[in-house]
Amino acid sequence: MxxxxxxxxxxxxxxxxxxxxASAGNVLSDNAVDSTxxxxxxxxxxxxxxAMVIDIRKCMAAPDCNECSKACHYVHNVPxxxxxxxxxxxxxxxxxxxxxxxxxxxxxxxxxKHAKLPVLCNHCDDPPCARVCPTxxxxxxxxxxxxxxxxxxxxxxxxxxxxxxYGSRSxxxxxxxxxxKEVRSDFPARMRGVVEKCTLCxxxxxxxxxxxxxxxxxxxxxxxxxxxxxxxxxxxxLREHFTIRRKPGLGTQPEIYYIV
Amino acid sequence: xxxxxxxxxxxYWGWIFALLAVIGLGFIFYLRQYAEGLTxxxxxxxxxxxxxxxxxxxxxxxxxxxxxVVLPYYLHDYKQFAKITILGEFLAVSSVIMCMxxxxxxxxxxxxxxxxxxxxxxxxxxxxxxxxxxGYLVLNALIAHVMLTSERQSIAPPKWIKPIIILSIxxxxxxxxxxxxxxxxxEARSFWMTAILAPRFLASAFSSxxxxxxxxxxxxxxxxxxDAGKEPVQKLAVIVTYAMSLNVFFxxxxxxxxxxxxIPHHTAHFxxxxxxxxxxxxxxxxxxxxxxxxxxxxxxxxxxSTRRKEGILVFACLTVFASIWIDKGLGMVVAxxxxxPLGTVTEYTPTFPELMISAGVxxxxxxxxxxxxxxxxSVRKELPT
Amino acid sequence: xxxAGKVTIGLLIFLxxxxxxxxxxxxxxxxxxxxQLEKPANAEQCIRDTEYMTAYHMNLLNEWRDDVVRNxxxxxxxxxxxxxxxxxxxxxxxxxxSKEKFCDQCHDYLGVEPYCWDCHVIPEELGQ
Numbered sequence: 213m214x215x216x217x218x219x220x221x222x223x224x225x226x227x228x229x230x231x232x233x234a235s236a237g238n239v240l241s242d243n244a245v246d247s248t249x250x251x252x253x254x255x256x257x258x259x260x261x262x263a264m265v266i267d268i269r270k271c272m273a274a275p276d277c278n279e280c281s282k283a284c285h286y287v288h289n290v291p292x293x294x295x296x297x298x299x300x301x302x303x304x305x306x307x308x309x310x311x312x313x314x315x316x317x318x319x320x321x322x323x324x325k326h327a328k329l330p331v332l333c334n335h336c337d338d339p340p341c342a343r344v345c346p347t348x349x350x351x352x353x354x355x356x357x358x359x360x361x362x363x364x365x366x367x368x369x370x371x372x373x374x375x376x377x378y379g380s381r382s383x384x385x386x387x388x389x390x391x392x393k394e395v396r397s398d399f400p401a402r403m404r405g406v407v408e409k410c411t412l413c414x415x416x417x418x419x420x421x422x423x424x425x426x427x428x429x430x431x432x433x434x435x436x437x438x439x440x441x442x443x444x445x446x447x448x449x450l451r452e453h454f455t456i457r458r459k460p461g462l463g464t465q466p467e468i469y470y471i472v
Numbered sequence: 473x474x475x476x477x478x479x480x481x482x483x484y485w486g487w488i489f490a491l492l493a494v495i496g497l498g499f500i501f502y503l504r505q506y507a508e509g510l511t512x513x514x515x516x517x518x519x520x521x522x523x524x525x526x527x528x529x530x531x532x533x534x535x536x537x538x539x540x541v542v543l544p545y546y547l548h549d550y551k552q553f554a555k556i557t558i559l560g561e562f563l564a565v566s567s568v569i570m571c572m573x574x575x576x577x578x579x580x581x582x583x584x585x586x587x588x589x590x591x592x593x594x595x596x597x598x599x600x601x602x603x604x605x606x607g608y609l610v611l612n613a614l615i616a617h618v619m620l621t622s623e624r625q626s627i628a629p630p631k632w633i634k635p636i637i638i639l640s641i642x643x644x645x646x647x648x649x650x651x652x653x654x655x656x657x658x659e660a661r662s663f664w665m666t667a668i669l670a671p672r673f674l675a676s677a678f679s680s681x682x683x684x685x686x687x688x689x690x691x692x693x694x695x696x697x698x699d700a701g702k703e704p705v706q707k708l709a710v711i712v713t714y715a716m717s718l719n720v721f722f723x724x725x726x727x728x729x730x731x732x733x734x735i736p737h738h739t740a741h742f743x744x745x746x747x748x749x750x751x752x753x754x755x756x757x758x759x760x761x762x763x764x765x766x767x768x769x770x771x772x773x774x775x776x777s778t779r780r781k782e783g784i785l786v787f788a789c790l791t792v793f794a795s796i797w798i799d800k801g802l803g804m805v806v807a808x809x810x811x812x813p814l815g816t817v818t819e820y821t822p823t824f825p826e827l828m829i830s831a832g833v834x835x836x837x838x839x840x841x842x843x844x845x846x847x848x849x850s851v852r853k854e855l856p857t
Numbered sequence: 858x859x860x861a862g863k864v865t866i867g868l869l870i871f872l873x874x875x876x877x878x879x880x881x882x883x884x885x886x887x888x889x890x891x892x893q894l895e896k897p898a899n900a901e902q903c904i905r906d907t908e909y910m911t912a913y914h915m916n917l918l919n920e921w922r923d924d925v926v927r928n929x930x931x932x933x934x935x936x937x938x939x940x941x942x943x944x945x946x947x948x949x950x951x952x953x954x955s956k957e958k959f960c961d962q963c964h965d966y967l968g969v970e971p972y973c974w975d976c977h978v979i980p981e982e983l984g985q
Contacts, residue, residue, distance in 0.1 A: 298517075
């Protein structure tokens with residue numbers, strides 16, 4: 213049964229994607245990200261290779277905006293520590309200088325130099341974190357390229373954190389629960405001793421929703437879609453703009469693209 | 473045979489209880505770490521491995537170095553090492569157990585370690601490291617046990633043990649090679665991403681391990697009737713000399729490549745280590761001390777007249793050990809994380825609980841070494857029982 | 858038998874010791890304890906046969922966990938044709954609203970402490 217049903221869902225998902233893709237990035241004027249409950253309402257979003265395009269220019273237009281990070285951390289029960297030592301973050305704003313460490317140069321445009329742009333897990337095609345994980349607690353999902361986390365299996369060795377060239381992974385140095393501002397019950401929190409990171413909202417995609425950060429972005433700076441679909445919004449953006457990726461030289465093939 | 477470890481004079485028991493106290497203290501701090509999480513260490517989001525993993529790395533070297541007595545004795549039939557080979561093997565067993573304990577205390581979810589075996593992941597060097605360490609432990613424990621048993625019964629060791637001993641030689645090399653692969657395969661960390669890491673690890677292991685063995689032999693001679701003999705100790709000293717020379721040579725190779733090419737994300741780590749970066753230089757004094765000690769050790773060791781003087785040799789061995797311990801047990805692991813892949817500098821200093829837990833693990837290792845050596849020497853009746 | 862008396866006394870003491878938990882329960886009147894399970898108000902039946910659930914709910918949960926996290930398979934079709942989410946907090950606890958008055962009743966008695974709640978959040982405790 214499950215095969216047939218999945219096929220069906222995939223088909224219906226593709227249609228939904230066409231719609232969602234077309235409007236991705238500038239849907240929802242309401243910034244309140246809705247909950248993940250009520251599964252029946254949407255067909256899942258299905259793609260063969262999920263990717264995201266981030267328009268830095270739009271982020272620069274709203275330097276104090278942090279909606280993507282807020283929304284993500286809220287729906288995923290990400291705790292908020294005010295010290296960098298225990299800090300946990302899935303998507304956050306980083307200066308251009310840090311995000312593109314090898315890129316810039318001395319005389320780069322001032323505005324760019326200090327521009328803050330969102331960084332998150334790059335969902336690499338060849339993810340080093342998954343390669344080094346000794347238990348298969350993190351792996352690349354073959355059907356759509358998401359680099360997943362299984363919090364039930366993670367032993368907390370932090371090898372993936374050493375292997376990630378983007379600093380995208382966080383470790384629960386202490387019990388996070390007391391530091392979650394507003395706990396929600398529809399997505400589990402984590403406990404001390406496991407690693408965590410962005411999973412491109414796989415739980416929302418399955419319910420036909422865009423990732424929380426994309427939905428929350430008021431500037432329409434984040435666009436999410438399927439790279440394998442030549443008509444997708446992300447493919448259009450990649451065709452029309454010059455885009456860069458973080459540390460392309462390492463061969464990890466990040467699937468988060470930036471329009472400068 | 474085990475009973476031999478449970479009889480001894482006052483001094484023996486004093487030492488044992490002192491070790492037990494250290495272990496107990498470490499254990500109490502570990503309970504706290506277990507309850508509160510690794511937040512009680514100095515580790516952070518940027519520096520995710522520190523003192524524990526560094527000690528692990530260092531001790532894998534000590535474990536592997538047993539091969540420096542095993543190889544001459546069994547392959548080249550170098551009879552002078554007859555007396556100390558068993559000491560090398562027991563040192564290896566104790567070190568591997570310390571390594572495993574350090575890994576255990578470093579885990580966020582220690583009781584899930586079983587997952588490494590439930591879901592074996594051959595693409596992960598950590599998987600292979602676990603396999604090779606466990607194998608090495610079994611090999612050495614078996615060899616030491618069989619050799620000692622036959623010695624006690626005054627019979628020749630069984631024939632089947634020979635191939636196992638031969639196997640243990642490449643295996644020793646493999647444990648430290650795979651440990652280097654843990655690091656040098658990571659494209660994210662330029663500091664470790666160097667093909668010379670494994671050779672460097674082996675060279676530093678083959679100098680610090682035998683240096684420790686020399687010190688242990690001389691200690692045993694002082695406190696027991698055991699005498700390793702002048703010749704074998706001198707032979708070990710030569711091994712230390714060659715290995716230490718190679719080690720320093722390899723480091724210089726590394727420094728040349730990095731400095732001459734001066735690719736920023738390679739040089740940054742060395743800058744941090746030796747000069748400080750963005751105003752942070754916690755490790756610099758240590759690294760300079762380590763370098764100075766290495767030079768001093770080489771001067772004392774390369775010169776035969778100083779090497780042959782036992783007093784100076786002891787000093788040189790301490791110097792070698794300290795130099796490599798600082799390099800591997802402090803600098804090597806931490807510097808890989810500083811600066812971070814985003815170019816930020818977050819420093820790391822081990823905290824008091826972290827040091828106490830580490831002391832507890834070392835205490836455990838010393839306790840094992842003591843017990844094993846006691847057994848070995850009692851069997852040889854070189855100790856009053 | 859050699860020292861039969863001592864052996865017998867030893868055995869008796871041993872027996873007494875290993876049955877301590879039993880005596881303890883008798884003493885505190887727990888011997889005939891039966892878990893008081895709060896029945897869901899919103900349903901007559903569980904999502905599988907009751908016998909199956911009593912005995913194998915942990916297996917079902919493990920299956921669900923792997924389906925969701927590892928196999929991207931989040932929903933199942935219930936007998937009434939509705940889609941049901943394979944979720945611990947969102948599904949099980951939507952009927953068994955009180956973990957304390959349901960799950961814990963058995964678990965406390967048996968002394969099992971599933972660690973799931975270190976992460977999975979109990980809606981009732983949030984007052985939702």
